[in-house]
Amino acid sequence: MRADRVRMLRRIVSAIRAVAGMPDYDAYVAHFRRCHPERPVPSERLFYDQFVESRYGDGPTRCC
Amino acid sequence: MLLKLAWLVLGLGGAGAWGVLALHRGETISAAWLVLAAVGTYLVAFRFYSRFLADRVFGLNDRRATPAERLANGRDFVPTTRWVLFGHHFAAIAGAGPLVGPVLAAQFGYLPGTIWIVFGVVLAGAVQDFIILFGSMRRDGKSLGQMAKEETGAVTGVLAMLAVLAIMVILLAVLALVVVNALKDSPWGVFTILCTIPIAVLMGFWMKVWRPGRTLEASGVGVVLLMASLVGGRYVAESATLAPLFTWSAPTLAYAVIAYGFIASVLPVWMLLCPRDYLSTFMKIGTILLLAFGILLVMPPLRMPAITRFVDGTGPVFAGKLFPFAFITIACGAISGFHALVASGTTPKMLIRESDARLIGYGGMLMESFVAVMAMCAAALLDPGIYFAINAPLATLGGTAASAAEVIRGWGFTVTPEQITGLAREVGEQSLLGRAGGAPSLAVGMAHILSGAFGRSLMPLWYHFAIMFEALFILTTVDTGTRVGRFMLQEVVGHVWEPLGRTSWYPSTILASAAVVGGWGYFLVQGVTDPLGGINSLWPLFGISNQLLAAVALCVGTTILIKAGKARYAGVTLGPLAWVLLVTLTAGWQKVFADDPRLGFLAHAAQVTQQLAAGAIEPARAARLVFNDRLDAVVALAFMLVTVLVVAASAREWVLVLTRRKPATVKEAPFVETAYAG
Secondary structure, X not given: OHHHHHHHHHXXXXXXXXXXXXXXXXXXXHHHHHHOOOOOOOOHHHHHHXXXXXXXXXXXXXXX | OHHHHHHHHHHHHHHHHXXXXXXXXXXXXXXXXXXXXXXXXXXXHHHHHHHHHHHHHHOXXXXXXXXXXXXXXXXXXXXXXXXXXXXXXXXXXXXXXXXXXXXXXXXXXHHHHHHHHHHHHHHHHHHHHHHHHHHHHOOOOOOHHHHHXXXXXXXXXXXXXXXXXXXHHHHHHHHHHHHHHHHOXXXXXXXXXXXXXXXXXXXXXXXXXXXXXXXXXXHHHHHHHHHHHHHHHHHHHXXXXXXXXXXXXXXXXXXXXXXXXXXXXXXOOOOOHHHHHHHHHHHHHHHHHHHHHHHHHHOOEEOOOOOOHHHHOOOOOOOOOHHHHHHHHHHHHOOOOOHHHHHOOOHHHOEOOOOHHHHHHHHHHHHHHHHHHHHHHHHHOOOXXXXXXXXXXXXXXXXXXXXXXXXXXXXXXXXXXXXXXHHHHHOOOOOOOOOOOOHHHHHHHHHHHHHHHHOHHHHHHHHHHHHHHHHHHHHHHHHHHHHHHHHHHHHHHHOOOHHHHOOOOHHHHHHHHHHHHHHHHHHHHHHHHOOOOOHHXXXXXXXXXXXXXHHHHHHHHHHHHHXXXXXXXXXXXXXXXXXXXXXXXXXXHHHHHOOOOOOOHHHHHHHHHHHHHOOOOOHHHHHHHHHHHHHHHHHHHHHHHHHHHHHHHHHHHHHHHHOOOOOOOOOOOOOOEOOOOO
């Protein structure tokens, strides 16, 4: 029951973050383990840095 | 059967609301009718027209894997559920445009603007967003410029990119001008907006250094601090020692915004730009929901006439007749070329299923149009006299409430000087006269709605909340826009001398940032010192440029359709393209060559020259005004020329394909079957 609620809350939080354009670190870790099992998983700090760089690196993300 | 009945009721409801709008001329009606007519039309259009586009015209196929699935990397190619992506896409496309444009266009009355907002979006704006999102999704998330290059040739690609850069300059200038007009001589507003900078930096350190990636925590803290600074602004405005410190004139504010834009563009993104972006995204979505709720709760009566006498082109807010200027002025709420950049940016990389593009591309734009309808309601619920007191240029109104009331009575609207000063006092400002740009009248309208819904005594707080909310995301557009402009410029000059193209090389970064900031800064200062109030010349220029970009996007869309062998459906983009071209080229031509000095740039230059000859104006000022007029004329002509070239190049391509002199093949990514369970 409690675990359900925690899971629900995490889903809501990650949805709100996604609206602002921020991808989910846990999902990234899952993806990374699946596709690159031989490499060490980047830390959350590194993940955030790379995301910020790529997000604002090219093309407009905001409109008039 | 039941479902069909529901759609019938919905359609009739919308049509009925339009009927009420059409028949109740000359009497006050409730804003609810406007909202009902709009929503009814949206739902019917979404159900039928967008389905036709999705199934027949584009042939969306859920068995085809999207880029988010094929290229998943957990960072930008991330499969995202559709309602979350809808929110994300909407937050990215909605900005100040749909809020400011309708407020300015309310000069013609609420009806012409509303009709264009609603039918324009259904037939043109949402189609453009949808087709570009579709095209980009089928091409691994390529940008509009890349698609133009691949489908219609390198020249078109370069032209499209130049157009984007030039439009960016005008866009940033006019948005910054809106902020300057809203904040001038307003210590409360200036204090609150200044506070957003340290708040954003604090959030930046929070997310980067202290608690990496904790976006929500930091944003929560940011929003709380923002509200505190909003409340604190009142004490600043009432304090005899602090108020003068934060009372800035328009030119001072203009230079401050320019300096801010430059600093934000060269600082690391995580420190200022990214946290501000989060803050403004959450504020934007929250406030728009609040406004929608407020309108439904209060259902304010619309005091503005359905159609005013200013359709003849004599309006004080901006010059020009209903056709074409209502369409130019509404801008983003009905069709916005800029969306083509977002729809070919982050969103196509996040779609899980092809069919989701319908809700997100078409539906997202309907939502933006709904924001424009709400802005129209907020402007039209004001007394027309008050509306014109806020939006007409100071030079027309004279400096005092008494002179303004006199002038406005001359236009046939009743207003007393006491009403004008009383309203300013009510929202906690010294004066609201001559604050063209839409933000203040929208804020007064929003303050009416929100204080009506949540308590009258909070009126000044709601007014400054609305000002802060607009200034916050306009400045976010200014800093992200400057940065994007800087990257584009670096890419262009990188072809000339390679080191200048390195975006991480500091000298190049500083030079390119200074060039972009200098570009829009020049137009901003020009607007601030313009005797007619800069909105009069800059907003139409922005409207024209934005819709010309839409014409470029619709050309790319048409090319995609024709090359995919769907020429029989090309009308869905050719129709809007023809209309947008007609409107913008007429407006551009009039802005340059019209005989009326209020409307035509060249006529205004001639008028200034005459005044100079008569000794009525000092030579230095005259020279500057004449130069600015000619510059604006050249800019308008350049926009028109670039667009005509793009259309001509595209048309040539269409003819070649249709006459089978060129193979009808599109450069789509190959089909891959999805691994998701059907």
